[in-house]
Amino acid sequence: MGLVLLCVIWLITFASTYFFIAKTWWFPHGASASAAALDHQFAVTFILMGVIFVAAQLALGYFVFRYREQPSAARADYSHGNLTLEIIWTTLTAILFIGLNLMGSPIWAAERFRPAVDDATRVEVTAMQFAWYFRYPGPDGKFGIAKPELEDPSAGGEAALGLDPADPASKDDVVTGIMEVPVGREVEVILRAHDVIHSFFVPAMRFKQDAVPGLAIHMHFTPTETGDFEIACAELCGLGHYKMHGMLKVVSQDEFEKWLAAREAEKQ
């Protein structure tokens, strides 16, 4: 029985570790400025935890085999523990876990502690059951007033967001169903939700943030590659949660400006 346990525990350990190391299922290719540091922190954590995982499981499997009851063997070792060992492994794990935490902190700080730069592309992202809307401030650089009582999701577009036509600043606002941004420039995202909590998740950008009713949450990320990237809703928001997806198109600065100008022209 000791040998069977050893084989099963070791086999589970090797199989689990293999699929991590082979990266059979892994993060999508990172296409934002923060991806490299984040993936590195993940890799460091993964190696450290992986070594402990393999060592602990192998030791467990080995011990149950090595110390199985054998008719010839003497009694088990009469020991109540070892204070020195307790102090050593307590200190080591404390250093390891706190150290890992401190290592990862600058990444978090870079992502969340500073506001977006002044020349960032500003996009307001609004979530509602079960759609994403994206608003650009237009030539005046100002988002117009939106009023909850004017919201009409069935009409889509500006009406869905409840833009107040009486406000001059809202006249030139562009509302789209696809999020288009230029590559290599920081994007400031202003996240809102009308009804329940949603979460704006773009795996390739290593970006995630809940959109909460009543809050306007300012975040930023910098796409470094052009392409189409899927947006998923990551917070349970109701029966359509699984199909509340969107598309982030990262294009060149020129292309972006042309696209935005065309949208603005449509408004006239």
Added chain:
Amino acid sequence: MVAQESHQHSAPQGFIRKWVFSLDHKVIGLQYYFLALTAVFVGMFLSLLMRIHLIWPTAVLPLVGEIKPETYLALVTMHGTIMVFFVLTTAPQGGFGNYFLPIQIGAPDMAFPVLNMLSFWTTFVAYVVMLSAFFVVGGAPLHGWTGYAPLSALQSAGPGEGLGADLWITSIALFCIASLMGALNFITTTLDMRAKGMSMMRMPLTCWSWFITAILGLLAFGVLLSAGILLLMDRNIGTSFFLPLGTINGQLTGHKGGSPLLWQHLFWFFGHPEVYIAILPGMGVASQVLSTFSRKPIFGYKAMVYAMLAIGLLGFMVWGHHMFMSGMSPYTAFAFSIMTMAIGVPSAIKTFNWLGTLHKARIRFQSPMLFAIGFVSLFVSGGLSGPFLAQPALDIPLHDTAFVPGHFHLIMGVAAIFGIFAATYYWFPKMFGRMMNEKLARIHFFLTLIGTYSVFMPMHYLGLAGQPRRYSQLTELAYLHPLIGLNRFMTYAAIITVAAQLIFLFNLFWSMFQGPKASDNPWEATTLEWTTATPPPHDNFGGRTPVVNHGPYEYSVPGAPRDYVMQSDPATVAAAH
């Protein structure tokens, strides 16, 4: 002691007083256990339906028919709620804790037998109310076991958010009340009812784990109860604790000024300690069983006690790690993250001490031991994905993906269930006077170990690839399509794992009536429950009052006649510890 006077109630006559409205902690323990047993099969059935639906979306399934997106989310909600409350909180604490805490500390009953009966029957009513949510118009709620507002606070947020959600909250509130009564009873019993010589530091680690769990319950359930009442008020009488100005389908909700984050803070202030409520008794049982079947004293008894106390204390300071992506101040993430990483330290101490116990042991591979070894393996696997999620930066890609259910299912789900299995196989002879079948137990063990790893380890891979949680279909996002094959494998593994549980069920009931008769101490264990008759008499010790002379895990004491010294053996058998 004064408290003990009230316990000399004589054995009740008649079926109702003996088996239904019983004051006997042993009967109440069995009532809790069987309630949890029905709940675990309901919860498991729901999860099986979920796994089948993910792979065969158009399949018409038994009892539920065709699964719509809202049906799937109702399954998500009810699976989580039933498992967390009515299985993981009920079986280890209400079941085994009730049955064995008084016996292990040498008491004739719990401190408050009537309160004990009341807490079981309140739990029972809560369970009935919870299940009734399936049968009302709109069905069970779709807001998940965490019930985030506004989704859970607005009747129009989706099907199931009407009466179903009210029943769900009511059930949880009742459960909180029951758990508060239970917690008071456990704490008082542990502090006041210990036999002569049973100092705190001679208590079996199971008793420590039930005691610490009770303290966590006392402090945590009150908060959830309050939050639940506030949520009921938001839903039904127009308050706005959790609801800001907002619309649903373009209609103003009529609420303003509340905070959705307030619900998350209150919920997780309960929710994180709840994780430890589920797993601590498993740690206690694993320690007890590992020591017994290793024929060795537990390695570092005091370190084990302090580690559990540290886990309990730190467990109240980490709730914010569930909220790194919620929109709360990013600065608080630092504090929550450091505290969370700090919990890794006592958890690691426990793991090292379990391995230390196995070192130079003389291991007997009976069924309780297999599950205790499985517990350690799962605790390591599930525990080590914690330090990923504890780092706010890594939560950016991982939060609310399948990585999270992978993590918590291994540690608070499957590891805790392995604790319950170890306890079942270990104490079954004492509870029912018969032995369970070892062959069936081994088949059950290996199928369950391999099966659960096959279901939950791949969830980590899916999470890395970005599969979000709680998606009823994986067809809508193109990047999820390559993951369907792995999901199919997990569904097959789930079907096999569920089938393996039928072996357990058969073994349990067959052995109850047909198993070979058990002796008073079949495992040659040391704690007080093995000194009394099998099954124990109404007052636990048949008029005797046990006196304790030894520590709880005196195995292989040099010079002692047998390889174990029972806690109540005369002091002269071996040097007292």
